[in-house]
């Protein structure tokens with residue numbers, strides 16, 4: 001079998017499917033389906049709240065050690081890392097899933113079963129991705145599949161919400177692997193046909209306004225932070241967001257004030273801006289910041305002589321770059337080829353995942369479904385049905401093998 005990097009992707013996967021060892025490894029995923037589900041349950045039973053992923057990270061580190069991966073560690077940011085070393089460290093592909101969930105400390109992470117269906121917070125997002133990472137590492141080991149390049153398995157912290165991609169950001173900017181990765185693959189959520197090659201960008205802000213406050217009648221005229229927020233929200237709500245490239249805005253939280261007849265001393269809001277296109281994201285971002293300034297100026301402009309102006313604090317609480325891995329890149333072509341050779345039709349899509357970060361620095365990256373189906377994501381009723389999960393694991397396995405190649 002030849003090294004994969006020179007031949008066309010289609011040949012690669014078809015070529016791989018000529019190998020008895022590869023076929024045996026693919027069959028292994030079907031045979032081991034129940035064991036993979038048991039492992040999935042074990043992983044998801046370990047709490048993993050934002051900024052509190054350590055217990056789950058340690059469990060996965062122990063799994064990586066059991067599988068005889070090398071360079072196993074929990075890095076300075078909290079990511080679990082293990083290397084499946086091939087003949088060379090070139091090419092090096094990262095295969096990852098995220099450890100964190102959106103659920104706060106104190107959440108009951110016990111996994112319940114209803115027939116074949118598994119129920120637990122995070123069981124799908126991203127429990128099934130973590131199960132995929134471990135299953136694929138095990139498939140390489142148990143079936144003695146050697147590779148030309150190497151695979152770095154990574155379970156990342158901080159994918160969700162205010163985690164702001166801190167795990168994958170560390171991996172690509174500060175870790176010792178930062179400059180050595182040639183491609184990135186994330187398993188996030190269920191499904192078999194989806195190939196996320198476009199990164200949905202977002203910027204998130206927290207705005208705080210402070211004033212002197214006062215009596216609603218006696219001090220009328222003092223700048224009112226809630227009124228200033230209202231002016232700013234009205235301007236944002238009037239923004240002509242394009243449908244294509246899809247661009248959205250949301251004021252998700254507001255707070256402020258203490259009484260109906262008091263001018264508040266403070267008010268705050270949290271704002272989420274997103275666009276499929278980086279230029280559009282910069283445009284709505286500039287609009288938001290400019291009109292926030294105008295709104296505060298307007299409120300200050302109506303104050304009585306001698307009154308203090310409002311103080312504005314604008315804090316960026318989240319930033320995800322947008323971008324695209326070309327549909328012609330090898331990782332996307334291999335993923336498409338693997339999907340169709342398994343009898344499914346691949347679908348390119350766009351989402352906000354760990355892949356946003358490598359894409360933004362020019363490293364080919366995609367996110368794939370880890371198989372099965374799910375629903376009620378990000379709620380306490382989240383469920384996952386593992387039926388046909390093996391299809392997606394086979395797809396991922398073939399793609400990875402196509403990327404790193406088998407020794408000549």
Ligand SMILES: [Zn+2]
Pocket residue numbers: 098125126159188189
């Ligand atoms: Zn996720």
